[in-house]
Amino acid sequence: MLKTYAYPKYAYVQPQEQKDRSVARYPVVIVGAGPVGMAAAIDCRLHGIPVVLLDEDDTVSIGSRGVCYAKRALEILDRLGVCDRVVAKGVSWNVGRTFFREEEVFNFNLLPEPDHKRPGMINLQQYYLEEYLVDRCVELGVEMRWKNRVVSVQRMSDGVRLNIETPDGTYGIEADWLIAADGAKSPIRKQMGLEVEGKVFQDRFLIADVVMKADFPSERWFWFDPPFHPNQSVLLHHQADNVWRIDFQLGWNADPEEEKKAGKGHSAHQGHAGRRARV
Template sequence: MAYTHQHFEYVKPYGLTAIEPRHKVIIVGAGPIGLAMAIELANHGVKATVLDDNNVVSVGSRAICWSKRSLEILDRLGIGERCVTKGVTWKVGRTFHRDKEVFSFDLLPEDGHKMPAFVNLQQYFVEEFLVQRAEELGVDLRWKNRVTALEQHDDFATLKVETPDGTYSLDADWVIACDGARSPIREMMRLEFDGELFEERFLIADIEMQGNFASERWFWFEPNFHPGQSALLHKQPDNIYRIDLQLGWDTDPEMEKRPENVIPRIEKVVGHSDFKLDWVSVYTFQCRRLRSFVHNRVLFVGDSAHIVSPFGARGGNGGLGDVDALGWRLAAVVNGAAEAAVLQGYDRERCYGADENLLNSSRSTRFMSPEPGVERLFRDAVLHLAAHADFARPMVNSGRLSRPCVYPLRAPDAPLPAAARPGAVAPEAPLEAGWMTEALGGDFVILALGCDAPQTELRVLTPKLNDTLRRRYLGDQPQAIYLIRPDQVVAARWLTALSGDVEQALAQSWSGAA
């Protein structure tokens, strides 16, 4: 591979020679979601211990498309700007049927945002940056510590952990399973996914080459270089290109991964043989999730809780949405500011978010790989019409790209812009010094626009109004009061509000989606 993997140091854990005090939080899995979870908790004053059975970042690019919202979360964690600097920024996607463009989109047509619509950056870079940030914050990272058993009690859980020097036990008030799609924790608890497994396979090939492809998302239906199937191309840093090729269900994954079979396919895509294979994998489409993400003292986050087909960039971005919704709640429970019942708010909201991702991903999968009969006739008709009729072009579904869902909150609302309604992430906007996402921070905030804030113990933000703030938060109203949660989701809003209104909305906000 073009990327040089650093091996992180294994340190003999204290628990091998003495009983460790009960931990507040143990995170299983040091992928991007587990690391982000540890940093988010550290930002809220909670020290977590992270266990991982390996000692390197991920092999292969894996998740590469990081959405604007994910970049805002990563920025709060301390690595957002670094990801943007290293990554390939893009916002335009183009869809082709054979050799004709039938649809294009611009994901961020308006200025006034700190972060771009999307950045392509290999997962191993994101993990590397997160490891470095976690180390800066003093997170206890334990490499080559593999969890082999789990036992739950009323108010804590016990983990059995295997290391190169032997096995030891750890107790924790809370265990967060961030151990991926094949989650050993999920298997230990005999929990099953609900959902669909699609009979379709795609080949992923990362290649290293000098190219002049635009920094855009290109998707083809039935291209001349791959007849009857679909293909996708993304540009990544360091002259790495991601190519996805539909294979069909009857193919042999191990055979398809062999270089002698991959290279001729890639030559047809790029039109030459002047490239090097960097990483190859074959994946199956799945759209499934756990019924619940909260199981007493074990909380499931990311791919351990839900898995979607990769088109739409909803896997890693959905996992960061989980981190966003859980971090502030769990920290409040650990710090004694809230009861454990508030974690049901995490469960409701992220099950809702997962269902939205699963729905969009399933629709994309069916459009790319329709069943014979009506599904196929509809897909082919849409592609044919899209070449000639404007109304058909938005119906071309090659993966509706990840966006933060709007939670269905029962909360005070007012006749203000829909983009800033309760349940939505507070819109980004430039301020006199910095950006709205930076100013909101990681606590509850009262945002008072064009008026004084009611008297509360919460932090108050009263930015000077500009055209972007007016457009995104006020519309045609002269003033407004917003209550913003620690995850920067709008909890409630009013044209005018009293202290009691804010306190009541604050109490309701812990329970999350209805």
């Protein structure tokens, strides 16, 4: 539950194939209505391809996740048709400052050149981006099926067959092409033996979203070894609705449950400790 955001609840509708006990075939089925699945769905529709998008949940992502959108991401969001909303709601920033203990040791300014359409960076909570992507999917005629959990995928010589669980039981559909956008831990990629390429570093962070009206500049501040969190780093970002996001580095061996307990010295109003891998 957030003070500043009411999570939408998208309606589950029993799929026609399940009612008919038939197996329909679609050109493209996407699993996962996160940013990646919805971006792929919108791009398909912009090319005139019919899309079915399945998600096991019925809302946007919960809690504090992605924050910053750089120029290239904003260009892509422009192509998808959601960038105006993202820029209108988000916080623009250009200046980043880096501190070692209490001393500023580096800063940068991403001030856009005059002919740039968008600012250097936009900060916006991921749930807003997802809400705008859902609206855009609906506008473009993506068939969104909430509360549809893919439980297994079978390869066929000319496509795939998916078994799907809904509140009304299970059903199957077929697809010429399947896009697995079911998140970092993707059970579908695992099931199909597909790997993700990239560099990963392992760490744990306590993420605090502090709702605060403050006169601070909208800048990104990053500390190494600050006096208020010795031997670790801290990152501060201003987001929409006067939410200030603070990421406290904890180290890979930290115990998330311990860190969430009151009295650990973090000024967190709402915080959750999570394991984050940057790729």
